[in-house]
Amino acid sequence: MTEKDEPLDHSPQHDSQHDDDHLHEECGVFGIFGAPEAAPLTALGLHALQHRGQESCGIVSWDGAQFHAHRALGHVGENFGDDSAKIVGQLKGHAAIGHNRYATTGATNLRNVQPLFADFEFGGMALCHNGNLTNAIDLRDSLVRQGCLFQSTSDTETIIHLVARSPQQTVLDRVIDAMQKIVGAYSLVCLTRDALIGIRDPHGVRPLVLGKVGDAHILTSESCALDIIGADFVRDIEPGEVVMITSDGVQSLKPFAAKPSRFCIFEYIYFARPDSVMEGKSVYNARKEIGAVLAKESHVEADVVVPVPDSGVPAAIGYAAAAGVPFDLGIIRNHYVGRTFIEPTDHVRHLGVKLKHNANTAQLKGKRVVLVDDSIVRGTTSTKIVEMVRQAGAKEVHMRIASPPTTHSCFYGVDTPQREKLLAARMSVEEMAELIGVDSLAFISHDGLYKAVGEAARDNDKPQYCDACFTGDYPISLIDQNDGSNVRQLSLLAEAS
């Protein structure tokens, strides 16, 4: 009797459509206040954050009299680049926010592209966030019963209705009032007629940094988005902190009950760009250090250390240096590939098409090879890569992974397969080694990982990071998950196209 058409899209149960067998950050955010060309700068910031979300992007600007928006499926360069100069030119104003989104594709989801915008009694406001609200469906059901009309399946819309119905007077108080009802891991930015507001969840799971260029202030997910426009890094926004940036400057509040910091450790392993600095640490250095720890923890005799490009490169450099084994690009990646090129037919597939990676045979033939990759999710890519390396004539293949086994799904804004599809949830390391076809397989240990990022070890009583994907230790309660069977399904239109 349901009329379901669209799963609420923040659950991890849908299959990733991506062939590269990685977990994926779902979003990147950027906001700027006080700059003469806020929207072009936001476009550049989003471009620097493209790795955090490639399915869609959007910008909303405010020019003092009118909000302007452009939101579209596709990359930032496609939608806000040279060919879109006219569109960028229409996004006038000194303040803007923008968002990259990583989510299931399809025309019906254009309505989910952020930033969302609404016309409130107090005027218009746009908002977007990186992360996931874990009680959004629960709240939505209650709001629908009160006569609220929802336009999307995005959890962000729940925030908008809470703001609209808040009895508070000021915009800031209404937003805080709404967020006090919300449970989840998020970094949120809002643009009103007077202010840019940023909020990081009480555990600080997702990143958010403050920057400055000229007189303008910036809130964004990573420091590399500051670098691209020549802005200075000021500081990380603290867990549970609310900042309001107006023409009077930056105001900081701590309206939420304090919680222990649990920054996402996977940002260091894979999500963040290597040239970003997060919570005071260089991501590149963290990865090299992980490689070095890995070399010590799981030594093997070898002739060459080969990264699985590109994400395995820093760890492989660290591994090679620590192990004293030459580093070489034994696998060449075709950077033109894109997600849009599929293997056309069974016949063609049979030939063993190598769309994205090719063996650099001269570096592999007759050698004992250490392959370094950042993580194993389903194991499909690893299997193909190992087969390719063996076909190129490698004598031995040893795989070293720069993270512990990924055994649990993430519910905090990362695109992960269902738990039963995670290889490490189903198999021992030995079983995985056999499946993948390597002579040996090793993952970094939990403590090794914490050491690499500067801790003595993992504090199992009060873990310093969110590492739920490796441990199942979820710091924020999963209300919608626990409640899943009772969830009211949405009746959304299927737009023909």
Added chain:
Amino acid sequence: MTEKDEPLDHSPQHDSQHDDDHLHEECGVFGIFGAPEAAPLTALGLHALQHRGQESCGIVSWDGAQFHAHRALGHVGENFGDDSAKIVGQLKGHAAIGHNRYATTGATNLRNVQPLFADFEFGGMALCHNGNLTNAIDLRDSLVRQGCLFQSTSDTETIIHLVARSPQQTVLDRVIDAMQKIVGAYSLVCLTRDALIGIRDPHGVRPLVLGKVGDAHILTSESCALDIIGADFVRDIEPGEVVMITSDGVQSLKPFAAKPSRFCIFEYIYFARPDSVMEGKSVYNARKEIGAVLAKESHVEADVVVPVPDSGVPAAIGYAAAAGVPFDLGIIRNHYVGRTFIEPTDHVRHLGVKLKHNANTAQLKGKRVVLVDDSIVRGTTSTKIVEMVRQAGAKEVHMRIASPPTTHSCFYGVDTPQREKLLAARMSVEEMAELIGVDSLAFISHDGLYKAVGEAARDNDKPQYCDACFTGDYPISLIDQNDGSNVRQLSLLAEAS
């Protein structure tokens, strides 16, 4: 201090962008329940109603499990014709509603294209209407203060929020509850998971008819939309009547306080298609009869009766027959023209470009010509036509108009210029004749018009029709108009494109 970007689009104050100097019906509706291919049939129905709205069109269907929609700017044939077979194929189901809209163009208004759809607590519902709600802004302001979020400037959205907040239990009761708060002239159709609902306002200003084809029932604006699919005309829906069509058949209710019938008399003059039958009368015959009355009321010696094509043709035939003067096509209309062809530059304009009409010189040269047109709005087209006829060598030009002088704006769903742009609001008939450049000018009298549609005369105490555009006698109160200065402006996004 406002952040206005978009006028609420049901007010008559915006200028018509149309060159043909006519009033325009703003909408046509079509709904069908119980037919195997509801959407293709709806597309055909909308195609027959294309004259009631050319800017945009939309269809929503229900397939028993899912609502499907396609809404777009442009004509029905462009969006649901041969080239869109794939789209029409996606609009599955045995029930559908559709809408043609006549309104200002522009990308920002795509969100106003009907039918609107919402996900209610009771499930999804789509709705659309022909007409105008005269207290929609007033209601909207109150709803926004209660935390409602509006997505469009369409008055239809006000109905949706009223339905969402209704305390009633059944869908039908909620819709009726909502409409009891609404004031206006409208013919509304709604599609739910179980039913097609139709409502005509208590005065019955706008048309709505019931038809049948096989086992399926149809609600639509004009009988010509029944003819196109071979359906039978059953009856006009009565003023204030609510019909609910389900798999159990047609149920009729009269939940509103009874009001005197005031059908729009302009439907006979110009809006409706000549092959439609409205309130029991053939529109073509009504027009011929108007021509005949006009010939009697304002006789003139002449050699030829020439219609301004195409709308003046039936009245001209009636005039010619009654006057005993030959009827001829002295003006040829280029049917390829379309609204999209403008005169490129001042230089070109200077040449006296005749995009839409050309004089048929052989029928005009040296003759005393009676030109018959349906109405004069601004007078711009009339002036050009008369000049063209004179240049072709007409000896005398007498203009006869098949309606009384248009002196007032319509607020009931017709696109009219502001009152001060109506020629007849500013000038006497003599002044108009001089401006237009004719030897004589005559309009049909009020009583003559009522006679032509079968009444003895206009009953000035209880007029049988709505003729506010000729008399200023508005049967439904103009709440938003009277209240205009206090209206809260919307803050809607300007979508860059």
Added chain:
Amino acid sequence: MTEKDEPLDHSPQHDSQHDDDHLHEECGVFGIFGAPEAAPLTALGLHALQHRGQESCGIVSWDGAQFHAHRALGHVGENFGDDSAKIVGQLKGHAAIGHNRYATTGATNLRNVQPLFADFEFGGMALCHNGNLTNAIDLRDSLVRQGCLFQSTSDTETIIHLVARSPQQTVLDRVIDAMQKIVGAYSLVCLTRDALIGIRDPHGVRPLVLGKVGDAHILTSESCALDIIGADFVRDIEPGEVVMITSDGVQSLKPFAAKPSRFCIFEYIYFARPDSVMEGKSVYNARKEIGAVLAKESHVEADVVVPVPDSGVPAAIGYAAAAGVPFDLGIIRNHYVGRTFIEPTDHVRHLGVKLKHNANTAQLKGKRVVLVDDSIVRGTTSTKIVEMVRQAGAKEVHMRIASPPTTHSCFYGVDTPQREKLLAARMSVEEMAELIGVDSLAFISHDGLYKAVGEAARDNDKPQYCDACFTGDYPISLIDQNDGSNVRQLSLLAEAS
């Protein structure tokens, strides 16, 4: 062993894809020299000639340094109207030629859209024509054997190669040299860097007129294309005449052997716009006169004369006046229809969809109806129309046709079905009447037709017009037709799209 993909498109053997069961003119041409905005004026001229070709259109202009072109599938208004202001703006210069084409659709034929352009030793030249060359394939085969590379299936390209290979020195001499090798019915216009050249074939089968606006001269197919830009009609170009328009004025030559004039009589019956004047006669008056002759030749008692809209209207007016029977629009045509709206499925088709015409029941019920149409080609439309009129309650239906029976295909630039699909080639008038379902059927006689256009009768020894479609008397030899079996097929690319 052939590698055929595309029939040479000037043969009549392919089926018309058009539902309206008429013969169709294949082209209209327009050229202007000496006007500041040559391209916009050409666009307007083509718009006035839209009835002569709706599949594609194109304009080439010359700005003194560069030729500019835009050629596309679709109507003039779609490609050169308001929405294409940027494109029209790029077509700079004081001279331009343009073309409307009526031909089979499909992406592979974009290369056939005229005007064609080529870079010759003497510089660039664009050309286009209305009509058909009857020895183009024969010439093409010979050119291919000499190493010529053909890009299209258009017969116009044959002319281009002949010009490129001509040993003559001047452009004009080369063009004349080429046309002396050509056999066919054509009106050709060419644009060079210095001149606009026009040529009408020796029999003058297709029309071409000279006009003037300000200092600019115009060559075009019909006078209505002069009217639209306020230009004056100067004269018809004579059969076999070559005119060269330069900044020095108009030069006239008669380089071909003189032949008797055989203007296409079907231009009066159907092809031309009623407001055009051709060879000194008003097309509208010719049609009315045909109706009048028809009324005398085939009288019948009746209550109403109803035209099949729109082409039957002038003849019906003439018939009604001559017969003393009222004229009424008993069939209403939906002008929004367009070719793009097909009947979606068998189920829907079964309902008897009336996309284009609807019965105006009030004018037909219980009446003896004379239906007037211009011609019968296959008879399919007539059958549907008669059925619709009978369903509306007509007591008797008598059909009167404003042309003699169409018994032969045209090879001179008119889209006609294969002869065996022409109803009148297969059946007697009585058989046709039975098939179509009328109480009586009559065509105008050959002599009656000649009388209506001002002749005493048809001169059977030296017919005054080309009437091959009614008589099989072909004035120009059909070289490719007679030679068909030996024709080399082209190997053209199928462009994927």
Added chain:
Amino acid sequence: MTEKDEPLDHSPQHDSQHDDDHLHEECGVFGIFGAPEAAPLTALGLHALQHRGQESCGIVSWDGAQFHAHRALGHVGENFGDDSAKIVGQLKGHAAIGHNRYATTGATNLRNVQPLFADFEFGGMALCHNGNLTNAIDLRDSLVRQGCLFQSTSDTETIIHLVARSPQQTVLDRVIDAMQKIVGAYSLVCLTRDALIGIRDPHGVRPLVLGKVGDAHILTSESCALDIIGADFVRDIEPGEVVMITSDGVQSLKPFAAKPSRFCIFEYIYFARPDSVMEGKSVYNARKEIGAVLAKESHVEADVVVPVPDSGVPAAIGYAAAAGVPFDLGIIRNHYVGRTFIEPTDHVRHLGVKLKHNANTAQLKGKRVVLVDDSIVRGTTSTKIVEMVRQAGAKEVHMRIASPPTTHSCFYGVDTPQREKLLAARMSVEEMAELIGVDSLAFISHDGLYKAVGEAARDNDKPQYCDACFTGDYPISLIDQNDGSNVRQLSLLAEAS
């Protein structure tokens, strides 16, 4: 008095529009004969060759009865990937050829997108090539004087006309006859109804290899295009060799006068993909070896070796290993960038936008940095990179270049700036070092380069490679260049769009 609109596009005089300050290969070719899905395999091969040409791509297939084509601007993945499945599906047949092109963009150049196709007396043939013909304009002028009509500015079209006019009988003889008139550096592939033909110019400047997968044979520019579809490398086509692949197998001919082999040495430095094997050498190993030679030739004390990504990476790895200095990614490249993202305005540019590269500050701060790049063309990118590295806190910056100074333009199919824009043509190494802002700058020596690719040294009397860009020693005569002033300009249409 000219009517020029388009420079002949194979001259090096036009400015490269590309910001990355590299020379660029102009094309890649791929042909396959005997495979069930020839076009999808060709698309994959072109994808592997994307680095050889990114502006446009095209495929022509032959299905035994019909040639099919799709040619478009943009990348292979955009035009033949997942979103274009329908198009790829239309390219039927067991044989196909394809082409990537690197050339100036713009709609007017779509006609230059290869493969070209023509309908000859013997049937259709498609062809495409990598390289440049140095007497194409000279030949074209002569052909135009003989009445040939050219459609494009591509030098490939000259070949087509020579084939059409050849007096030889067989297709192979005609193609060889045509190529005997051609001077230039080229690797050509042709597809006829029976055969795939490949020709490498007598000096073998551009690469062409033969591969095999199942029963199908392949001709392509690089071995990486074999790897992607799992095909085996068979051998390099020899300089001056003609191969004809039919259902009877591979036939080899040597119809041209023998010339010394002069393979392009820049293929090893930059053009080819590192995983390709050319003339028996691994490209990756050649680059590492260049880095090693460079480390020996121009030693400097340093803390870190940093490649300019991505092209400097293999040489930097070789340099670091030979010098015993750590290798690190001190510069991070944003692979999402694409050419389409420009710096929006002066204001934004002022901020020092880093679209493509960002400093990895943690690896640079306080360090003595050796930057390794493959070449310096204009020096613009080098200057920016050095400035960025210094801003990140590097103590010293030493630049090492993996090629000799680029002092001359290439006329053999490589996109190069005019000679006066080449930095090394205007400045000494010391002047360049100052301009770029480095503490030291060194290029590999000519002999060092030859050593790295396996020679004892450069044989100055009979150089083993074409190294004209470093030496000005052009092995093939530059006929059109020497003749430039007399060249007839084309009069091509400017297509409005």
